[in-house]
């Protein structure tokens with residue numbers, strides 16, 4: 001113990017949970033949160049339950065069971081995963097949690113690998129629970145540990161808000177002594193765990209009544225730090241990673257401003273009042289949405305000048321950088337080399353050479369080419385890269401599982417030849433329920449499950465059920481077995497695949513085609529591992 | 535002392551392993567390190583960039599600012615040019631000359647390499663050729679570490695120790711091949 005470890009931010013959270021005595025960790029892979037569970041799975045020596053789950057909602061509910069049994073649980077997901085888990089999340093704030101529950105949510109400002117850049121602090125605020133926002137890998141470790149304690153002292157879940165740059169950056173972490181796990185001891189106050197209206201009302205009143213205590217905690221939390229410079233007329237409020245970029249630049253400022261660092265929520269109102277006292281100019285640097293800034297500005301006129309995202313001093317979208325905070329701080333851009341090396345062609349991400357999805361897309365494209373009009377909805381995964389040429393097949397990509405419902409909606413609106421394309425893991429995550437809708441109304445759509453036998457985009461995690469179970473699941477829901485087809489996503493099957501897809505699109509009713517071939521990256525990884533053990 | 539490096543290449547080229555060698559070497563020398571990586575969608579065959587910061591004092595953040603990097607270290611010549619905006623005035627671009635042509639509009643290679651002469655400071659390395667000479671085509675990344683080594687604030691012995699650590703499990707032969715590759719890279723300065 002106490003020996004330096006070199007860890008990704010995500011790994012620091014994993015180690016923090018281990019050392020905090022967590023008994024369980026549940027999650028669904030999602031960039032940039034994936035490596036938390038990956039790390040725990042790779043370190044089997046520890047005695048805790050670690051599972052990938054079907055989706056974020058099931059992960060969350062499982063963790064609530066851990067808490068009810070008296071023990072600590074970590075839940076991991078990317079920011080949009082919390083939308084999926086929102087139902088148990090919002091309600092769990094009303095429970096009297098026994099074992100600590102910490103939700104490590106990794107935001108992705110700049111959308112490196114996501115479909116939006118929502119800020120999870122709003123979710124913490126919405127549920128009226130605490131949120132911690134580490135700015136270093138060491139803090140990711142320490143805050144994870146603290147979050148469990150806070151969760152148990154206030155009996156509410158705590159959000160640990162990560163972001164891409166913390167999750168996916170490596171640095172040295174010095175751990176501290178481990179705490180042992182809680183004993184298995186069921187909560188005995190059932191009335192605080194059954195949210196029927198009469199009881200839920202009481203619980204909500206309780207949640208409201210502890211808000212002042214949460215605020216008092218955040219006001220005195222060491223992660224909300226005030227450094228006053230009475231001589232300066234400027235104050236900077238920096239939240240999350242905004243603080244790092246402030247520190248990167250502060251030495252260049254003509255005069256050192258007062259600084260309030262905010263990394264623990266609820267928003268420490270008193271500290272904000274104090275840092276702003278007697279100042280003429282307030283600069284707000286926030287990684288994410290202008291969460292604190294919006295509170296500062298309010299609706300009625302303010303007498304001080306506020307510079308931040310809402311007046312355009314800092315970009316409203318994308319992630320903060322050491323550069324884009326400089327104008328707000330009154331600093332010019334750094335001067336670099338003057339060389340003009342000319343325009344360069346872009347190099348966007350693309351499907352790996354030999355990817356099975358390429359074969360499926362080629363066949364779908366050919367099958368649709370012979371029809372007067374087609375409509376293709378797609379989903380979240382590597383196959384989203386099929387939007388680029390030479391494939392250009394998907395026409396919609398919205399959220400996990402949306403493809404099937406959207407195809408059904410388009411078909412019922414009167415469009416012909418509607419095709420939904422969804423991966424095997426995405427299907428099991430949230431494609432099964434819309435397929436049940438499609439069965440119950442015999443929607444005239446063709447669902448193509450592109451089954452690469454893995455969760456490829458996030459690094460090749462095992463799908464929650466093996467591929468061999470897909471057909472029984474689909475049959476079990478009630479899809480006509482005559483219209484469940486399994487094809488191989490391979491070039492040599494091209495002619496046959498085009499024929500099968502064309503026939504099923506032509507069929508006026510629900511068809512499901514499973515286009516199978518293992519992701520080549522995953523196959524390669526398996527081979528490497530085999531080589532190692534052989 | 536702070537030394538900021540932008541590492542770049544194409545997804546799948548092993549930019550992260552390149553970063554790992556330098557970062558590990560720096561840590562062995564007792565320096566502070568922060569290294570940001572790329573995972574997820576961005577990785578798939580597209581342009582990849584990692585930020586590696588080395589210092590003898592705590593480092594405030596994970597990202598390097600524009601016009602602030604001491605070095606851009608590129609596994610691929612087109613990707614190297616893409617990140618020249620990160621170079622500070624006396625920064626150097628060290629790049630492998632071997633192209634990855636996975637896009638339809640890849641420029642003519644000679645013309646592309648010619649653009650390097652506009653830079654105040656650069657080093658082009660025939661990393662593939664040197665790796666083959668060293669005995670294993672798989673050592674290109676280590677050739678690049680060698681080529682960068684004389685500019686880095688990390689001692690050669692520390693970098694070699696890092697290489698030994700990384701390839702420990704794969705046997706002495708591969709370690710030796712990588713040492714040779716490192717030396718070949720280090721000697722490539724013309």
Ligand code: SF4
Pocket residue numbers: 350351352354355356357382452456457519520521522578
């Ligand atoms: S990782 Fe697998 S599924 Fe994703 S693009 Fe590559 S081969 Fe295809």
